[in-house]
Structure formats: structure tokens, C-alpha cells
Amino acid sequence: MKLSDAAEAKYRKQDYTQRRAPIQGVEIVELRRWHDDGGSMTELGRLVEGRLEGLGGFSLAQINYSTLEPGGIKAFHVHRIQTDVWFVPPDDRVLLVLADVRKGSLTEGGRMRIVLGDTRSLLVRIPPGVAHGCRNLGQSTARIVYFTDLPFSAEPETTDEGRLPWDFLGPDVFDLVRD
16 A cells, blocks of 8 residues: 555654663563463462572562552662562553663663553563662553562661652653654
């Protein structure tokens, strides 16, 4: 089929590949999801002597559950020591934004945007020094289950919870991509 001259001038093939190079140490693991006439089941992980199978070197210390209101943004967290592993249920839709803020990293300054949930079952490993924030793209409260290799501490002298401003990467980083 031929397109109009105006449409042809702006036409480009849709690219479904990652738009930015991955950040060193970030891992995305596709999980299996089983369905039957009663619903579905996703195995989030198997523990082998406290280690989450499939994520070498990650020792589980705590499992957390967080919620995010429709349109809500939580950003930016950064840990100096802690590794996070995130999971968003397939019925939810959350935009995860990652930024490598590690001085001297091979991917220093690199960014990634990943939609979690959205009918898929993924685990995302977020290493120390990779800032992370998220926005709920859905119409209902989104859920995030995340695993950490350090237990949470609210005490100022022992916490590894760090913050950067929500607009650290610019005020539009959480906007939907529009062509």
C-alpha cells in the first residue's frame, strides 16, 4: 500500500528493542506464568540456602510489599550497598526508570525505562548505585513486591535508603513516550 507523501515523509518502522543500552549489573529475568481455568500462578523465585536461584550472588534478607496510587510517582531511591529485585504483578502497569549514578561505572550516566507488569512477569535486579523510581501507569493501585539483600533500617546511622529529587533526570522522565 502506498502512503500519502506527508505520511511517507514521517514514516518509520516501529522499534520494539531496548531504546538505551542496558546498565551494568541490571538484570531482567522473565518468569514463567502458568494458567488454567481458575486463574494463574507465577513462581517469583526459589531459595537455595538463602540465595535467589537465577540471580547469582544475591542473598535474600527481606521481602517487601509496596503500593502506588494511580498516576503516583515514587522517586528517586538510591542505595550505596543494597541490591533490590523488583516484581510488579502482570495485572498492574508500572514504569520503572533507572539511572546509573556510580562514579566510574562502565555505564555511568546510563538510563533505562522498563514497563513492569503489563501482562508480563519479570524480575529486575537493581544493583547499588543505580537510582530507581517508578510511576503507576494504571487506573488502579499498583503493587510492587521487592526483595533486598539488606534488612530495612530507619535509623539514620544504619540506613542505606538514599534519595535524589523526583526530577533528577528532568521533569519529563516519567512521562509516557509519545510519537
